Amino acid sequence: xxxxxxxxxxxxxxxxxxxxxxxxxxxxxxxxxxxxxxxxxxxxxxxxxxxxxxxxxxxxxxxxxxxxxxxxxxxxxxxxxxxxxxxxxxxxxxxxxxxxxxxxxxxxxxxxxxxxxxxxxxxx
Numbered sequence: 851x852x853x854x855x856x857x858x859x860x861x862x863x864x865x866x867x868x869x870x871x872x873x874x875x876x877x878x879x880x881x882x883x884x885x886x887x888x889x890x891x892x893x894x895x896x897x898x899x900x901x902x903x904x905x906x907x908x909x910x911x912x913x914x915x916x917x918x919x920x921x922x923x924x925x926x927x928x929x930x931x932x933x934x935x936x937x938x939x940x941x942x943x944x945x946x947x948x949x950x951x952x953x954x955x956x957x958x959x960x961x962x963x964x965x966x967x968x969x970x971x972x973x974x
Contacts, residue, residue, distance in 0.1 A: 852877045852963040856946050859968030864938055866972070870931040872946030872965055880904075880924035882948035886931045887958055888970075890942040897956040898944070899931060909954055914940075938974040943967040 858870040870886070885900035899920040900909045908920050917936075922929040929946055947961035955961075 852879070852882065852948055854946050854948065854963055854965035856944065856965040856968040859944060859970045861971045861973065862936055864936060864972055864974050866936050867932070867934045868936065868970060870933065870944055870946075870968060870970075872929040872931075874927045874929070874948065879922075879927040879929075879948070882950055882963075883954055884920075884922055884929045884946065884948050885956075885961060886920060886929075886944060886946055888940075888942035888944045889967075893942075895945070895958050897958070900954050900956065901929070902954060907954065909956065911956075933970070936970075936972045938972050941970060941972050943969050 853876045854874050856872050886898040887895050888898050889895040897911050901920045901922055905922045917934050919932040945967045947964045949961035951960055
C-alpha cells in the first residue's frame with residue numbers, strides 16, 4: 851500500500867513556472883514506476899509524463915514535451931514535475947500515480963495508487 855500526497859499547485863500567469871511534488875509513504879517508492887496525469891474540467895484524465903523506477907528513462911505527452919520535466923529522488927520518496935512555459939491549456943488538476951508494472955505505460959488504469967490531486971491554474 852502506498853500513500854501519495856501532491857503539492858505545489860497554484861495560480862500562475864501564462865509563461866510562468868510551477869514545480870509539483872509528490873511524496874510517497876507506506877512502501878518502497880523506488881520499486882514503483884511513477885507518472886503524472888492531469889484532468890481539466892469536463893475532460894478525461896490524460897497522461898502527462900512518466901519515469902522509470904531508477905529515473906533513467908522519462909516519457910512525455912507531446913503537448914508538454916520540451917516544457918515539462920519529470921524527476922524523482924528515491925532516497926526522499928519524492929517525485930517532481932517541473933512545469934515551465936505554462937499555457938492556459940495546462941490548467942487542470944494534476945495527479946501523481948505509481949504502478950508496479952514491468953513496463954512504462956501511459957494508461958491511467960495501469961497505475962495502482964493515486965494522490966488526491968493539486969490544482970494548477972494558468973491565466974492567459
